[in-house]
Amino acid sequence: AQSVSQHNHHVILSEAASLELGCNYSYGGTVNLFWYVQYPGQHLQLLLKYFSGDPLVKGIKGFEAEFIKSKFSFNLRKPSVQWSDTAEYFCAVSNSGGYQKVTFGIGTKLQVIP
Amino acid sequence: NAGVTQTPKFQVLKTGQSMTLQCAQDMNHEYMSWYRQDPGMGLRLIHYSVGAGITDQGEVPNGYNVSRSTTEDFPLRLLSAAPSQTSVYFCASSTYDRRYTFGSGTRLTVV
Numbered sequence: 516a517q518s519v520s521q522h523n524h525h526v527i528l529s530e531a532a533s534l535e536l537g538c539n540y541s542y543g544g545t546v547n548l549f550w551y552v553q554y555p556g557q558h559l560q561l562l563l564k565y566f567s568g569d570p571l572v573k574g575i576k577g578f579e580a581e582f583i584k585s586k587f588s589f590n591l592r593k594p595s596v597q598w599s600d601t602a603e604y605f606c607a608v609s610n611s612g613g614y615q616k617v618t619f620g621i622g623t624k625l626q627v628i629p
Numbered sequence: 630n631a632g633v634t635q636t637p638k639f640q641v642l643k644t645g646q647s648m649t650l651q652c653a654q655d656m657n658h659e660y661m662s663w664y665r666q667d668p669g670m671g672l673r674l675i676h677y678s679v680g681a682g683i684t685d686q687g688e689v690p691n692g693y694n695v696s697r698s699t700t701e702d703f704p705l706r707l708l709s710a711a712p713s714q715t716s717v718y719f720c721a722s723s724t725y726d727r728r729y730t731f732g733s734g735t736r737l738t739v740v
Contacts, residue, residue: 558731621671
């Protein structure tokens, strides 16, 4: 069965600091990978996705993620965070081909201090 | 606006009561899922559907039923509510690419 690990459960950064959130998955086949964001009091929204091709994926609001197949990782990065990035971030994985269920990590709460 | 609509937004139930959480989407998405979100546990899949008339169990299906009689609707039924079902429930839909559109959630408290 597929699974997702997010190593940092709570991250506190000052504005303008760089961000990297770790995500590792376990699955033996070809995967599709996602990062979702949940702002306080809101529902989840898609930040970015990886299906195939260039392993460096750019998403909305300046976020990017790199798929490293050999490390089973899909870390989320942002060069300079803003207070408005305060949110919870979820990594998710699905095996590709037809419809397969999506498994989410437990999330990382990011707090950005002005 | 097109999207996923969940009702109700808030609900308090007594232990043993039953209820149905409604979910409707108007994007003609084939795939719909129900997740529950609990602190420290992320989102856990309850049930999902790949099309009208087809449903399957996720990670935590016990105590919940679903049906998918139309493409648009995917209701979640709590058969006999228990305090352990206190949670925030999210419905989500997607096309084949699994890029979910989430509803705004239902916050359920079972007392």
